[in-house]
Amino acid sequence: MAIFVIGGTGFIGIRVIPLLVAQGETVVCMDINPNAPTLAGLGDQVTVVRGDVTQFDDVISNMEASKADRVINLSYNLGQDLPPHRATKLNIVGMDNCFEAARILGVKHTVFASSLAVSGQQKNFGERAVTEDDYKYAVVQYGSHKAFNEFQAKDYIEKHGMTITAVRPANVTGPDKVRGSVDHVNCITRPARREAISFPFADAMRIPIHVDDIAEVFVRVLMKDKPAHAIYNSGGQTISLGELADIVRGYLPDAKISFEKQTGGKEASGNYLIDNSRLVREFGVQYRPYREWVLQIINDVRADTGQPPIRG
Ligand SMILES: NC(=O)c1ccc[n+]([C@@H]2O[C@H](COP(=O)([O-])OP(=O)(O)OC[C@H]3O[C@@H](n4cnc5c(N)ncnc54)[C@H](O)[C@@H]3O)[C@@H](O)[C@H]2O)c1
Incomplete structure (x- = not known):
């Protein structure tokens, strides 16, 4: 069985993939930009293919060909700059394409990157650490899309019994x-x-959290068959x-x-005060x-x- 990584040639993905390879996993990475010199050095255990997460055919055909039993979606627009239609296609439809393909193919565990941005500003909470169960105050495009991604995951979990887990990285x-x-x-x-x-x-x-630390978090969460929770704050x-x-x-x-x-x-x-005790307790992470x-x-x-x- 392989691991299918969407958006794996970006800043975080190029750190996640070598960790998976080091654990003996085979990785198929699909990215709209398949150019990743650091991944090329990893040999036969990694295949990088060009594909667009906004196109369902790309997602399901590459996911199926990979024979993956675990999937991680890191593709996204990191900003508020895209026109609404393009941002929705990438951030929302792209996420749905990933979940729907994983559902059809019976993927065991799907992980995606949410963000601390779902919580909006710290002043909404006073000077206390924000948990995964707190109300989401995101108002901008990026944070609102991440909040909706968490809802999409919940909907697939409830209606299709899937295992989908969100990690909310802090400022990587x-x-x-x-x-x-x-x-x-x-x-x-x-x-x-x-x-x-x-x-x-x-x-x-x-x-802040260093990119090597967040890569380790993603790998630990991804490799667990059934995490106890659907959402984990990384903290930092x-x-x-x-x-x-x-x-x-x-x-x-x-x-x-x-x-x-x-x-x-x-x-x-x-949001700058974050409770990550859920992640620390279950996965023993230490930064x-x-x-x-x-x-x-x-x-x-x-x-x-x-x-x-x-x-x-
Ligand atoms: N970097 C941070 O500080 C941070 C913090 C919180 C959450 N996150 C989340 O972590 C994830 C990864 O972030 P990153 O820093 O590696 O971002 P990045 O922009 O470096 O990587 C994103 C990848 O997605 C790919 N991509 C974009 N459009 C695509 C498409 N249509 N089809 C396929 N691939 C496409 C890009 O080519 C890129 O390789 C994102 O979901 C991001 O929102 C990042």
Whole structure:
């Protein structure tokens, strides 16, 4: 049996697939952009095919040919920028195509990426950690589509008895992240490239999780036959951009990070206090200290730009 990964040549997918291969799994990855040099090095255990998740024929024919018993959908538009029709096709119809094909083919377990964005702004909850059962306050395109994806999964679970699990990643970070929330990434990568960077508010709150940690979460959840819950918060490291800048300056004393204002950003911040005890209890995940990840990202960028590594 293989694993069928949709949207697997993106930022998270290229980290998920090697972990699956390392566990001895065979992977068929379908992506509209099949160009993934890092996957090419994984040999016969990985096949990358071009396919469009918005086209049901592409999804079911490739899923069937893969003979997969587990499916993970990572394809999405990470932003609010698409016109409604295109966004709905990719984010909503694409998800339905994935669930419906998995239903028809009797897939054992389907996993998809939801997001912390379903919860909307932290101020809706006060200063307390948000759980998977809390009300969803998403108002923008991306978060509203993720919230609806969770409903789609519930509908398939209730009406067809399927096993479908959502993971809600927090603000995923890594040296090559270019889509979605990127201010917390740029706060590390720009100084590592010796570039100056400025942000509106030092007290803007984020909850980063390193892409290697979220890849591990996806794999653990995917490989379980019947998780106890349908939705899992990843959680991460609650931190303000000002505090993150201080960590970066600890490694790069000359870092040119500035803020237009010290306060005013917290009130407008998305969900930054997240209860991930469900995931931790059931899957035993433990994240590396965030400070160490910051150093690794700095050194990844320095390696890319021909600079020597910094010691922790
Ligand atoms: N990166 C984050 O911070 C973050 C946070 C929360 C949730 N997520 C979710 O995790 C998932 C993966 O995110 P990512 O950061 O790897 O994003 P990404 O944009 O790097 O990867 C998405 C992949 O989907 C593919 N894709 C786009 N349209 C497609 C189509 N029509 N058919 C087939 N494939 C298509 C893209 O080519 C890309 O490889 C997404 O669902 C995203 O919403 C990401």
